Amino acid sequence: HSALTQPASVSGSPGQSVTISCTGTSSDVGNYNYVSWYQQHPGKAPKLIIYDVSHRPSGVSNRFSGSKSGNTASLTISGLQTEDEGDYYCSSYANGFTRVFGGGTKLAVL
Amino acid sequence: QVQLVESGGGVVQPGRSLRLSCAASGFTFGSFGMHWVRQAPGKGLEWVAVISYDGSEEYYADSVKGRFTISRDNSKNRLFLQMNSLRREDTAMYYCAKEMLVLPDYWGQGTRVTVSS
Numbered sequence: 001h002s003a004l005t006q007p008a009s010v011s012g013s014p015g016q017s018v019t020i021s022c023t024g025t026s027s028d029v030g031n032y033n034y035v036s037w038y039q040q041h042p043g044k045a046p047k048l049i050i051y052d053v054s055h056r057p058s059g060v061s062n063r064f065s066g067s068k069s070g071n072t073a074s075l076t077i078s079g080l081q082t083e084d085e086g087d088y089y090c091s092s093y094a095n096g097f098t099r100v101f102g103g104g105t106k107l108a109v110l
Numbered sequence: 111q112v113q114l115v116e117s118g119g120g121v122v123q124p125g126r127s128l129r130l131s132c133a134a135s136g137f138t139f140g141s142f143g144m145h146w147v148r149q150a151p152g153k154g155l156e157w158v159a160v161i162s163y164d165g166s167e168e169y170y171a172d173s174v175k176g177r178f179t180i181s182r183d184n185s186k187n188r189l190f191l192q193m194n195s196l197r198r199e200d201t202a203m204y205y206c207a208k209e210m211l212v213l214p215d216y217w218g219q220g221t222r223v224t225v226s227s
Contacts, residue, residue, distance in 0.1 A: 036213040045217040097169045104154035
């Protein structure tokens with residue numbers, strides 16, 4: 001499976017909202033409601049922020065929300081804060097019992 | 111709390127083998143699938159392999175199929191990745207991750223593998 005497609009970078013000002021897209025195919029994102037999003041800060045392990053398209057793990061801010069339409073999943077971060085800066089990755093379950101990640105999106109809070 | 115601690119990384123020559131280990135604690139290890147995910151320097155995450163909770167099923171990325179083997183020892187709460195015929199492009203940080211439903215939730219801090227002559 002090819003990697004899911006994410007924009008290389010997005011940016012926003014504190015307090016604004018940004019949306020990161022994650023485009024796959026009918027073999028992964030479009031066929032399963034198993035899409036997760038991860039936040040990664042430099043030198044750190046990824047942290048789960050959204051699972052099953054739109055569910056937040058306990059302890060994750062409600063400023064993070066997820067959705068899906070067709071072959072594209074989206075992560076929206078509202079009320080941007082400086083600590084939201086980092087890399088964001090989507091991941092999906094895929095045909096053949098495999099999994100696939102997106103290429104990652106670098107978020108800058110200007 | 112969930113803890114995952116990887117070990118076994120290092121510098122290895124192309125064509126050689128390496129075995130990674132992941133020690134798990136803070137959850138019922140034998141009830142969850144487990145993943146290996148890698149990240150090449152300056153690059154994104156790449157899913158490597160998954161093993162079912164009881165070790166009966168294993169699935170691999172095409173890039174490692176036939177060279178890497180994922181396994182587990184539920185009596186010792188340990189996950190393994192046997193890497194054979196290593197290539198320079200296998201150079202990466204390797205993370206083990208606990209599975210929630212079908213995708214990773216908790217991740218370890220990683221162990222670095224460098225394939226170089």
